[in-house]
Amino acid sequence: MTGILLLEADVSAGEDLLTAAAGLGLDAYAATHEDLFGHYRPELTAKITAPVFTDFSRPETALADLTAFCRTAGIRGIVPCWEFLTPLATRLAAALGLPGHLPGRADACRNKRLMAEAFAAHGVPSPRTLTAPDHATLSRRIEAAGLRFPLVVKPAENAASIGVSVVRSADGIPAAARLAQAQTHKLPHGIALDTTLLAQEHVDGAEFSVETLVTDGAVHHLTITEKFTTEGTSRAELGHTVPAELPPDVSGSVYAATAALMALGLRNGIAHTELKVDPDGRPQVIEVGARPPGDHIMKLVKEALGIDVARACLETVLGRRPDLTPRRRAAAAIRFLTAPEAGTLRWISALPRGEHILATSLSKMPGDEVGGPQDNMGRLGQIMLRADTAAEANAAAVEALRGVTVTMATRW
Known part of the structure; x- marks a missing residue:
């Protein structure tokens, strides 16, 4: 049987991917830490052919471990279920000669500092971004650049809106920086995080995400998701709706997402692009996740449009062309x-x-x-x-x- 490797399957997308693997008749292996596998839910372990143990806190060791395993087991596809492992997944696929993304841009798919640099270099419409190692330097750079408040202050590497603040004046920078730099390692794997601070222009307007599959560099946008978030100083996600209700002309949002994916070197796999559309209808790309969307968005797409995104994701990393035809409206x-x-x-x-x-x-x-x-x-x-x-x-x-x-x- 053909084998696939999921990097940390104990996340919201893991069960969908394992179910899809069973439907495709694939052997599904899950890479995690030995101490964590005992806490996997039974509904996950029942669908896993076997676990593969490594230490994700040591990326070079994990790459060597998993490369050796994949060659021995005949693995034909790599899927990062957890976004902190997307650079490792890209490098692993490249080492094995399997479908994946451009390895030279792997870190920019996770690190928001590098991502903002890639967007600026390739003309992707996105908020102007400044970076700094500490709050004092960030404050000086904001003033020197003439960046106007409100601003969004966030860490270069985190997820789930952790460490993100909307700052209304210069007085709020120190507290926002403390929050953004509070986590130096990501549990449960202890992965070291880049603690660089980011300050971005705040974009007024509605928030969306574009769900996409990229096959051999060809971009296939599946749907646009409407996002609901908290107001005030935080931006926690409260929910999603698929498909989003949008004005008739949404081509700008789709083009912006395509430009972002190309800037990051995405070639084969799934992507989740978060963007905002300002009151004048102009899209601004906030960030891209080069991994399956969280929060059960794949389930929403299947319920709304009849597209099995998890199955399509696996077929893509195996080098196959998936069927992306909507089955319902x-x-x-x-x-x-x-x-x-x-x-x-x-x-x-x-x-x-x-x-x-x-x-x-x-x-x-x-x-x-x-x-x-x-x-x-x-x-x-x-x-x-x-x-x-x-x-x-x-x-x-x-x-x-x-x-x-x-x-x-x-x-x-």
Whole structure:
């Protein structure tokens, strides 16, 4: 049988990819750390042919370990399920001569400092970005460049909106920098993070993501996803709807996403491009994830359009041409339940049922310590819905959230 290797399968996209691998008759191997595999959920381990153990905190060692394994096992495709492993996946595919991206640009697909440099060099419409090692230097560079507030301050390497702040004046830079540099290593693998600070122009307007497959350099945009985020100083993601309701002319957003993917050297694989469209209709690319989209977006695409994105992703990294024909014209949405503040969860009401609701789940229970709505790590659960149109799905999501009550323990 043909084998594929998933780099850290214990993420939201992992189960979809393993299910797709079984449907394609593939042997599916999962690379992780030996101490972590024991915590994999049974529904994942049941679909894994065998685990492969390495130390992702040592990239050169991991590359050598996995190259040797892949050659012995006859692996024919590499998929990074976790975005912190996208550079390793690109280099591994190149070492094996398998379909992948341009290895010389691998780090720019993960490091936002290098990504911003690549966008500027290739004329990708994106927010103007400054970088610095510390808050004092960042403040001086912002003033010297004449960059106007509000600005977005964030770390060069993190995810899930962790360490991201919207800063309204120069006085907010030190606190935003402390938050952005609070994490120096990424758990659970202990991967060292670049702690360089980024300050970007704040783009007003609606936020979207473009879901894409790239096969031999040919770009195939599957859909545009509408994104819902918190307001104020943070930008945690509260939900997604597929496909987005957009004005008739959306070509600018699609062209911007294509330019971003080409600037980063994407050749074979899946991509998730986040962008904002300003009030004048101009798209600005925020960042690109050279990996399967998180937050169950692949499930949303399948429910709304009938495209099996996970299967198509695997076929692409195997060098095959996937069938990307939409099978239906509907809409699907996901909304995340969040606590109003960090603390101890006291009670959460029964999750709703109804005509449009596909599934609900809780990730926290009463008595658990939970984060606030500052980033994506503070989620309590989720509601997934389907309807005939995006407007109906969004309306049903509002109604579903209205019926959920979250109570936090009283602080004395």
